[in-house]
Amino acid sequence: MEEPPDFEAMNLTAETAVVHPLCEAWRDGSEGSVFHLANMFLVLGFMGGSGFYGLLYLFTFLTLGFFCSTIWAWSDDCTTDTFLWSFALFGVCVGQVMHVSYRLRSVTFDRDFQELYAVMFQKLGVSLAHFRKIVTCCDGDIHTIEEDHCFAVEGKTAIDKLSVLLSGRIRVMVNGEFLHQIHPFQFLDSPEWDSLRPSEEGLFQVTLRADTRCRYVAWRRKKLYLLFAKHRYIAKIFALVVRNDIAEKLYSLNDKAFNGHKHRFDLRLPSYCHVPATELEKTDAFLQVQVQGGRTA
Numbered sequence: 001m002e003e004p005p006d007f008e009a010m011n012l013t014a015e016t017a018v019v020h021p022l023c024e025a026w027r028d029g030s031e032g033s034v035f036h037l038a039n040m041f042l043v044l045g046f047m048g049g050s051g052f053y054g055l056l057y058l059f060t061f062l063t064l065g066f067f068c069s070t071i072w073a074w075s076d077d078c079t080t081d082t083f084l085w086s087f088a089l090f091g092v093c094v095g096q097v098m099h100v101s102y103r104l105r106s107v108t109f110d111r112d113f114q115e116l117y118a119v120m121f122q123k124l125g126v127s128l129a130h131f132r133k134i135v136t137c138c139d140g141d142i143h144t145i146e147e148d149h150c151f152a153v154e155g156k157t158a159i160d161k162l163s164v165l166l167s168g169r170i171r172v173m174v175n176g177e178f179l180h181q182i183h184p185f186q187f188l189d190s191p192e193w194d195s196l197r198p199s200e201e202g203l204f205q206v207t208l209r210a211d212t213r214c215r216y217v218a219w220r221r222k223k224l225y226l227l228f229a230k231h232r233y234i235a236k237i238f239a240l241v242v243r244n245d246i247a248e249k250l251y252s253l254n255d256k257a258f259n260g261h262k263h264r265f266d267l268r269l270p271s272y273c274h275v276p277a278t279e280l281e282k283t284d285a286f287l288q289v290q291v292q293g294g295r296t297a
Helices: 033-045 051-074 080-106 111-124 128-137 190-195 221-230 232-254 270-274 277-296
Strands: 143-145 150-152 161-167 170-174 177-182 207-210 214-220
Touching: 033 051, 051 080, 051 128, 111 128, 111 161, 111 214, 111 232, 128 221, 128 232, 161 221, 177 232, 190 232, 214 221, 221 232
Parallel strands: none
Antiparallel strands: 143 214, 150 207, 161 214, 170 177, 170 207
8 A cells, every 4th residue: 555645745835936026115215306207297287277278288298297107117126017007198198199289280260260269259268169160150251341332231131140240340320320330350230139039030220331341250040040059158158249249339329329409318228229219309308398397496
């Protein structure tokens, strides 16, 4: 009968080769300057904002931060995993920088639209991506009006678009009388646009005639409402700029509204907007009698 093997006498252990040194204790000193520089870049990167330029700022500093982190991890034998992750994130950030730069380069406009964005939309925080949708809605077309030609005729021209003057000067008249002028980067038909609901139709109540050669951009009514339905943010922006334009026109008219006795009218009063001229004259005569009676008394 065979005896059982003596496992204690047999040496079945094999020495494993140690590839990397073991990290058994904390370092006495701080890390090098590259490590701290990497974290500074990361902090600056995460302070980036929104929009194309905000993304470009964000990923540029993240790229620098992960690049410095990769260099730091390469110099330390105990940070193999850190090196691999840092290098992978560095590659991802480089790809994002290239992608954002390409998209930013592709969002370019003509000089007229660049000025329109700078004057009317940039101060409201509208991104280039949203402005691109606005430009696309008007097909990027610029229209021209020659001197002494009319943009709209009182009681004849339909209200079917929203327009902004880019250059030149437009004279606004009602019943042949001058009201005010429209200057560059003001709406040509903001009161008419705001007076109608999307389902309503109407005609201009004023005549708009070009004093000089004018250039303007126009959005068709139906296409613009479709854009508003898809992007509520753009709808709010247009509501803001249109009503601000109307307010500026009203205040400019308020200094020019006088009756036959050189008394100033306030255009913000509903009575002035809706009462016929004959009724206004009667009301003014009545007020004159009341004032004179009060003084006599």
